[in-house]
Amino acid sequence: MIAAIRSFHDIVFGPAAPELPALVRALDALAMAYHETPEGAASEQGFDPPERDYVATRARIAPRFPDLGFYGVTDPLKIEGDFMLGDAIDDLCDIANELSETRWRWDRLGPDDAHWHFHDMYMHWGRHMRELQSFLNAYLFRR
Numbered sequence: 001m002i003a004a005i006r007s008f009h010d011i012v013f014g015p016a017a018p019e020l021p022a023l024v025r026a027l028d029a030l031a032m033a034y035h036e037t038p039e040g041a042a043s044e045q046g047f048d049p050p051e052r053d054y055v056a057t058r059a060r061i062a063p064r065f066p067d068l069g070f071y072g073v074t075d076p077l078k079i080e081g082d083f084m085l086g087d088a089i090d091d092l093c094d095i096a097n098e099l100s101e102t103r104w105r106w107d108r109l110g111p112d113d114a115h116w117h118f119h120d121m122y123m124h125w126g127r128h129m130r131e132l133q134s135f136l137n138a139y140l141f142r143r
Helices: 002-013 020-036 054-064 088-109 111-120 122-141
Strands: 070-073 084-087
Touching: 002 020, 002 054, 002 111, 020 054, 020 070, 020 122, 054 088, 054 122, 070 122, 084 088, 084 122, 088 122, 111 122
Parallel strands: none
Antiparallel strands: 070 084
16 A cells, blocks of 8 residues: 555656656556555544645645646445546545645554554545546547
């Protein structure tokens, strides 16, 4: 799990110019890590998690992925309905921020708590990941 998170962070924050196929592989590795990581348990230690600065995260990520932007999304639980807009940069920011807290927990509270947080927050970062994966598949293979 922690290796998959570090790899994803290297792509979205690292010094090297990111390549979309590498991003797709990193997202796939996160999905696999979710299934391979034990559920863990929340730490009972008192702590203050790091503050999230969405604006700063977006400012770091957006210039690295200038070709990514909005895309269409529908509610997968509805057969009919309006489509919504997804934002690939927002997806990357939300995933990166959730996984940053997981890394923080790994370093300060240990693997058990990090595993728990990784699983507990999957309902949020996992949805962003899945929608982004679908968009990137269309973007890379339907042009």
